[in-house]
Amino acid sequence: MTDGKKSAAQLWGSADYSGLAKRLEPAADALVDAVAPRAGEHVLDVAAGTGNVAIRAAACGVKVTAVDIAPRMVQLGRERTGPAVEWIEGDVEDLPLPDNTVDVALSAFGVIFAPRPDVALAQLRRVLKPGGRIALTAWTTDGYVAQRARLIRLFVPPDPAAADSLSWGDPEILEQRLATEFTGITIERLAVPWHFDSPQQMTSFYEAHSAAYRAAKQAAGDRAQEMAAAIEQQASPDGGPVRWESTYLLVQALAR
Ligand SMILES: C[S@@+](CC[C@H](N)C(=O)[O-])C[C@H]1O[C@@H](n2cnc3c(N)ncnc32)[C@H](O)[C@@H]1O
Numbered sequence: 266m267t268d269g270k271k272s273a274a275q276l277w278g279s280a281d282y283s284g285l286a287k288r289l290e291p292a293a294d295a296l297v298d299a300v301a302p303r304a305g306e307h308v309l310d311v312a313a314g315t316g317n318v319a320i321r322a323a324a325c326g327v328k329v330t331a332v333d334i335a336p337r338m339v340q341l342g343r344e345r346t347g348p349a350v351e352w353i354e355g356d357v358e359d360l361p362l363p364d365n366t367v368d369v370a371l372s373a374f375g376v377i378f379a380p381r382p383d384v385a386l387a388q389l390r391r392v393l394k395p396g397g398r399i400a401l402t403a404w405t406t407d408g409y410v411a412q413r414a415r416l417i418r419l420f421v422p423p424d425p426a427a428a429d430s431l432s433w434g435d436p437e438i439l440e441q442r443l444a445t446e447f448t449g450i451t452i453e454r455l456a457v458p459w460h461f462d463s464p465q466q467m468t469s470f471y472e473a474h475s476a477a478y479r480a481a482k483q484a485a486g487d488r489a490q491e492m493a494a495a496i497e498q499q500a501s502p503d504g505g506p507v508r509w510e511s512t513y514l515l516v517q518a519l520a521r
Pocket of ligand 1 (some may be wrong): 314320372
């Protein structure tokens with residue numbers, strides 16, 4: 266594993282992800298509903314986190330494998346799903362699965378963290394059977410998550426080696442990326458509610474549950490408080506309750 270991958274694994278394991286997982290549940294519902302796994306199918310949840318998607322797929326009575334790069338996520342996921350899901354520590358750019366063995370590959374806000382999108386998509390295609398289904402979610406380039414990321418960049422310059430996760434939220438780029446390995450591409454725009462009683466409650470939530478936010482605050486050094494205040498101001502300019510609908514794309518396609 267490269268140093269970048271090791272630090273991704275450490276980063277994602279460094280906060281209590283449960284709060285974020287809870288808020289992302291509507292996207293996991295949408296992904297599993299979209300592909301409607303059928304009896305006898307093998308479903309893969311990639312960059313599975315603690316198994317929001319995997320646990321829903323397993324409820325359809327199918328075989329489910331979940332892969333995540335962070336050992337801590339794999340441990341928590343295993344505890345959460347029990348034996349209904351097989352958990353494997355692994356990198357989406359080097360999937361620990363044989364060729365042509367998966368019917369449905371899913372990833373909720375996960376594959377978007379691969380530094381090399383083409384490599385990740387080629388891996389997903391490799392493990393899928395021909396005609397297999399893929400469905401992924403990615404934050405839109407104009408939604409709340411993208412706006413917050415752009416604000417954070419004013420305080421913490423992006424690491425050029427890190428994944429450009431927001432590029433996945435541009436429908437044109439997404440379609441181009443998928444077109445090499447997949448066909449029948451459809452893209453829907455959906456949203457998860459991003460509601461908090463106050464902007465301060467929101468940043469306290471990030472402190473508790475978002476490894477990326479904590480890392481950004483650390484990297485911002487003596488501007489950390491200024492950054493937190495800017496994030497609060499952005500989420501709620503008048504200081505009242507935060508009421509965003511955080512938009513994302515749900516893309517579906519078939520393996521060529
Ligand atoms: C935002 S979380 C999403 C988790 C889960 N899919 C969900 O919806 O709750 C992103 C996940 O991607 C995983 N991840 C990041 N880079 C990865 C990689 N290269 N290979 C596999 N997993 C990766 C992280 O460990 C983390 O669990």
